[in-house]
Amino acid sequence: MDAIERKILQVIDAHAEEIKAFGRDIFHHAELGYKEHRTAGKFAEAMRRLGMEPQEGLAVTGVKSSLPGVQGSKIRVAVMGELDALPISNASHTNPETGAAHCCGHNAQLTGVLGAAIALSDPEIKAALGGTPVFMAVPAEECVDLEFKEQLAAQGKIRYFGGKCEFIRIGAMDDIDLVVGHHSITGDFEAGLANSPSTGFVSKTVRYRGKASHAAGSPQKGVDALNAAALGMHALELQRESFRDKDTVRVHGFISKGGEAVNVIADDVVLQYLVRAGNIPAIKDANRKVDRAMKAGAVGTGAGVEISTTPGYLPTAPLYDTKLVEGAIDDLLAVTGGRRDLNDHDMTMGGGSTDYGDISYVLPLLQFHTGGMCGSGHNPNYDVADEDTAYLLTAKLFALITYRLLRDDAKEARKLKEGFQPLFSKEEYLAYMESMLEKTEIEMQELPLLD
Ligand SMILES: [Zn+2]
Ligand SMILES: [Zn+2]
Known part of the structure; x- marks a missing residue:
């Protein structure tokens, strides 16, 4: 490590209590996507204290x-x-006001960004930078609370559900050359490279419309929307053998509205589905099969169906050159004495998805992960186990990676940028997203003939 890097570690250690207190505060005041007003306010306030003029409300x-x-x-x-x-109501640290809990560790990311901002705004460290760090707090990574997001979209406040998708759309990434990202994970290590591919997806709302009637007294007068849904779901199951293993297709959903009473034939049934795969053609293929299957449910029972498709996230494309990130992890762990994740070169496609995928299609994305958490992700038992790792180590790696990109007149950043082949230009990205916004409908067929 050079003298500036040693100073980065010193500055973060000197502010350790302030950084950890920020992390704790965010952790205990969890908020859901596009509702993170308090969290964003705290972050912006911290940026102002460092002498910056943050843009808010993006x-x-x-x-x-x-x-x-x-x-x-x-x-x-x-x-x-x-x-x-996440909307997890029964974690020990759930925020009672919002019903949300940080069971995915995003509090550690934000705290790491703050710690890096403290270090990189130190005058001596800043003077060694040959390019500008831009500290970002992005909303709504988790694809949950869909009805609220649909409302925001109807009001014209967002168009896509993912915060990073929106950042790309509104031009917040237009003046950015590279992105450094992080995620906390649980495991027997302190830090590791995060560069494995992950699936992308589209989200679907399927609404069957039937006709209510007495379920025992006059079933012949009804059209059962729940039967239509059951048939649609079965038709979907029969498509599964056509999914290729290499595409890591995951189609999963649930009945979010299944009827209202046992003796009333359901006239309004809603399913929500996510259709995931490791590449765009496979997402499109699986999406088409889900549409076809769900329509079969309507055709077979005479019910109507309305299928809305919204683009979710793109698959994550790995970065071709990870030497800089790996060097920073190894050098830092040599100083702090932590262990590196031994599996961090595993390039198996992950089944989950993230809107970092969208970033990876348009910009070079350097990602790492840190530990310090216990329990399992997206589970109420998830918790912060070690604040030094969760918050301080994350801050140090964010700062070291950014410094290594920007020192020597940003030599490494320029090299990575020049070698990067974007999979999409911004225009191609927006065209793809628009092409996946779809509504298709089959009207309810003629009403029953018997009375
Ligand atoms: Zn998550
Ligand atoms: Zn997450």
Whole structure:
């Protein structure tokens, strides 16, 4: 490590209590996507205390804060964290006001970004940067609370559900050259590279419309929307053998409205589905099969069906050159004495999805993960086990990676940027997203003939 890097670690250690207190505060005041007003406010306030003038309210709650006064190249590196939590009502740390809990560890990301901002705004460290860090707090990574997001979309406040998708759409990423991202994971290690691919998806709402009637006294007068749904779901099951293993297709859903009474034939039944796969053609293929199957449920029972499809996230594309991130992890762990994740070169496709995938299609994305958490992700037992790892180590890695990209007139950042082949231009990205916004409908067929 050079003298500036040692100073970065010193500055973060000198502010350890302040950084950990920020992390704890965010952890205990969890908020859901596009509702993270308090969390975003705390982050913006911290940026202002460091002498920055953050932009607020980007994609409803997002914050973007450039470090002013950096000399050298025009390269700009986003140091990115997420704001949102999950609707988990029974964690010991659930926020009673919002019903949300940080069971995905986004509080550690945001705290890491703050710690990195404290270090990189130190005058001596800033003077060694040859490009500008841009500290970002992005809303709504978790694809939950869909009805609220649909409302926001209807009001024209968002168009896509993911916060990073919105950041790309509204131009918040237009002046950014590279992105540094992070996620906390649980395991027997302190830090590791995060570069494995993950699936992308589209989300679907399927609404069957039937005709209510007495379920025993006059079933011949009804059209059962729940039967239509059951037939649609069965038709979907019969498609599964056609999914290729190499595409990691995951189609999963649930009945969010199944009827109202045992003796009334259901006239309004709603299913929600996510259709995931490791590449765009496979997402499109599986999406078509889900549509076909759900329509079969309507045709077979005479019910009507309305299928709305919304683009979710893209698959995550790995970065071709991970040497810089790996070097920073190894050098830091040599100083702090932690263990590296031994599986961090596993390139097996992950079944889950993230809107970092969307970022990876348009910009070079450097990601790492840190530990310090216990329990399992998206589970009420998830908790912070070690604040030094969860918050301080994350801050140090965010700062070291950003510094290594930007030192020597941003030599490494320019090299990574020049070698990067985007899978989509911004225009191609938006065209793809628009092509996946779809509504299709079959009207309810003629009403029953018997009385
Ligand atoms: Zn999550
Ligand atoms: Zn997460």
